[in-house]
Amino acid sequence: MRKNKPVRMCLACRERELQKNLIRLQEDNHTIFPYTGQGRSFYLCTICCENEKKVKGLTKRFRLSTEDSEQFVKYLKELNKNG
Numbered sequence: 112m113r114k115n116k117p118v119r120m121c122l123a124c125r126e127r128e129l130q131k132n133l134i135r136l137q138e139d140n141h142t143i144f145p146y147t148g149q150g151r152s153f154y155l156c157t158i159c160c161e162n163e164k165k166v167k168g169l170t171k172r173f174r175l176s177t178e179d180s181e182q183f184v185k186y187l188k189e190l191n192k193n194g
């Protein structure tokens with residue numbers, strides 16, 4: 112493995128993937144949003160982003176409200192649509 116290519120783990124499936132192929136997100140106060148550059152962040156792979164079951168499991172783990180959870184699912188769908 113090359114040293115200069117950072118690899119991160121997807122929080123949902125625990126698969127390791129190149130950082131550039133992952134989506135970096137942040138959780139704070141029971142909401143999930145794109146990483147702002149500050150605070151605790153985590154990664155999701157694109158496969159998990161398309162897997163609504165996995166995404167829902169994640170929002171449960173972070174105790175998102177139903178509304179926030181739905182918004183997050185929508186956000187990921189938009190993300191995939193835009194490539």
Ligand SMILES: [Zn+2]
Nearest residue numbers: 121124156159
């Ligand atoms: Zn994954």
